[in-house]
Amino acid sequence: NAGVMQNPRHLVRRRGQEARLRCSPMKGHSHVYWYRQLPEEGLKFMVYLQKENIIDESGMPKERFSAEFPKEGPSILRIQQVVRGDSAAYFCASSPTGQGGTGELFFGEGSRLTVL
Amino acid sequence: DAKTTQPTSMDCAEGRAANLPCNHSTISGNEYVYWYRQIHSQGPQYIIHGLKNNETNEMASLIITEDRKSSTLILPHATLRDTAVYYCIVRGSNTGNQFYFGTGTSLTVIP
Numbered sequence: 001n002a003g004v005m006q007n008p009r010h011l012v013r014r015r016g017q018e019a020r021l022r023c024s025p026m027k028g029h030s031h032v033y034w035y036r037q038l039p040e041e042g043l044k045f046m047v048y049l050q051k052e053n054i055i056d057e058s059g060m061p062k063e064r065f066s067a068e069f070p071k072e073g074p075s076i077l078r079i080q081q082v083v084r085g086d087s088a089a090y091f092c093a094s095s096p097t098g099q100g101g102t103g104e105l106f107f108g109e110g111s112r113l114t115v116l
Numbered sequence: 117d118a119k120t121t122q123p124t125s126m127d128c129a130e131g132r133a134a135n136l137p138c139n140h141s142t143i144s145g146n147e148y149v150y151w152y153r154q155i156h157s158q159g160p161q162y163i164i165h166g167l168k169n170n171e172t173n174e175m176a177s178l179i180i181t182e183d184r185k186s187s188t189l190i191l192p193h194a195t196l197r198d199t200a201v202y203y204c205i206v207r208g209s210n211t212g213n214q215f216y217f218g219t220g221t222s223l224t225v226i227p
Contacts, residue, residue, distance in 0.1 A: 006158075033214065043160065043201070045214035056214065091159055104150065105215055107159035 004108035006092050012114045019079040019086070024093030027090075029036045032075045033093045034067060043091060049075060054098060082115045089113075119143065120223075125215045125222040134191040136221050141185040149180060150215065153191045155200040160217070163202075165190065186193030190209030194225045 005024040013019050025032050030051050035043040045059040049069035060067065064082075067077040079086055089112050093105040121139040128134040140149065150165040164171055164178045166187075171178040177190040191198055203220040 034216070042219045043154075043217040045216065048214060059214070089157065091161075104162040104165060105152075105160075106162065109159045110157070112157075 006108035006111050010112050011083050013082050014116050016081050019082050019088050021077040022074040024074040024094030025092050029094035029096050031095045032054045032069050037089045040111050084115045087115045119206050120193045122221045124205050127224050130225050130227050134194040135204050136189040139186045139207050143184050143206050147206045149187050150205045150225045159218040196225050201223045
């Protein structure tokens with residue numbers, strides 16, 4: 001009964017490097033959400049994807065951040081040219097239903113990015 | 117933006133009921149009330165959700181007022197492992213796709 005799987009759990013990058021965070025949704029779930037949590041703050045929505053489609057990216061920073069959810073394989077959140085302010089926990093969640101549905105989100109354990 | 121208001125923090129004695137309030141005065145007719153919690157730095161955990169009627173599951177009970185402008189999450193017998201940040205969220209088709217997490221209530225269960 002695998003839940004939402006995220007990897008890596010911890011990632012350390014130097015300023016200017018790229019960070020790639022992966023998320024495999026629960027079996028049977030085709031809706032993926034990414035959230036960011038800065039230290040001592042609440043979760044902030046970033047992006048909502050379905051297979052091969054970005055549905056809502058209203059929470060994504062305009063530059064350096066991108067997300068995809070290919071037909072095969074995990075969803076990937078990519079951060080280019082990381083800066084110290086990108087240090088945060090990045091949580092992925094999946095659900096069996098999307099817009100208009102009432103189903104809950106199932107969260108992974110998060111990927112903690114530290115930028116030196 | 118979060119459409120809910122919650123107290124910043126609460127304490128509860130171990131074994132007693134923990135009652136966590138949430139105000140959502142602008143809730144729309146088709147919006148549900150969800151509760152999640154986040155223990156330390158783990159991923160948020162779903163607790164319960166409801167529309168109009170009170171709901172109960174193995175974790176908690178959700179009491180929604182008749183006018184739906186507020187609700188209360190009840191943990192009937194709080195344990196030390198219930199120490200966490202509890203988030204009250206409203207979501208419906210007109211809220212969009214995302215769950216908006218506010219700052220939640222930090223519940224500390226005291227031995």
